[in-house]
Amino acid sequence: MKERIDVRTIMTGNDGKLFLHVKNEPVLLAEIKEYEIKANFANIEYKPVGDVQQYAIPDKVKFTLNFTGAVIRDDLTIAPLLKSIKETGAIPTYDFQASAARNTDGKEQRLVLKNCLPDGDFDLMTLKAGEVVTRQQSFVVNEVPYFIEWIDGTK
Numbered sequence: 001m002k003e004r005i006d007v008r009t010i011m012t013g014n015d016g017k018l019f020l021h022v023k024n025e026p027v028l029l030a031e032i033k034e035y036e037i038k039a040n041f042a043n044i045e046y047k048p049v050g051d052v053q054q055y056a057i058p059d060k061v062k063f064t065l066n067f068t069g070a071v072i073r074d075d076l077t078i079a080p081l082l083k084s085i086k087e088t089g090a091i092p093t094y095d096f097q098a099s100a101a102r103n104t105d106g107k108e109q110r111l112v113l114k115n116c117l118p119d120g121d122f123d124l125m126t127l128k129a130g131e132v133v134t135r136q137q138s139f140v141v142n143e144v145p146y147f148i149e150w151i152d153g154t155k
Contacts, residue, residue, distance in 0.1 A: 008104045015102065018067060020076050021095035027076065033134070035067035037098055037111065037145065063141035065096060065113055071125060071133040078124060078135070093117050094139065102151070110149040115142040 018035050019026035040063075043056035077094065084092045094116045101108040116139035123135040 006104075009102055011100050011102055016098070016100040019097040019099070021097065022076065026097050029067075029069060029076070031072040032067050032069040035065065035098065037113065037141075038064050038066075040064065063113070063145055064119070065098075065116055065139045065141055066136070068134055068136045071135055077137065081118065081122075082124075091118060093142065096139075097148075099149075107151045108149050109147060109151045111145050111147055113139075113141045113143075113145050116140065117142055 013034070016035075018029045018032045020029055021027070039061055041058070042060045042062075044059045045054055046057050047054040080092055084090050096113040096116055097110060098113065099108055099110045118137070119140040120138045122137050126134050126136065
């Protein structure tokens with residue numbers, strides 16, 4: 001008999017959450033509409049003499065977090081960011097935790113993102129008539145993300 005995937009175990013975007021660590025406690029960012037965590041790998045190309053094949057040599061990796069959310073509160077990211085820049089000239093870093101859970105069996109994955117530094121365009125506020133006020137924020141994750149819980153293939 002051919003094994004089949006149990007589609008009930010497939011997670012959707014409805015199963016995810018993003019938390020910001022405040023004083024070492026995770027605070028749910030319930031206003032987040034969407035987020036993405038990515039690893040961007042870069043290699044050095046190498047083609048030795050006498051070989052038609054080109055090779056890749058691992059060089060670097062960059063981890064990023066991007067999210068968009070409705071503007072509900074300013075006290076977690078924007079206010080501390082602007083206050084720090086104004087008072088000390090320093091750009092603060094943030095710690096996040098991303099999670100996704102399966103409704104069918106309660107299994108969950110949790111990924112920790114530490115030492116996240118604001119990067120690129122960082123919305124203070126985006127307004128469009130007749131639409132929800134949102135912010136898009138981007139971070140470089142300056143420590144390798146790690147799982148504190150993960151989903152394996154066992155049932």
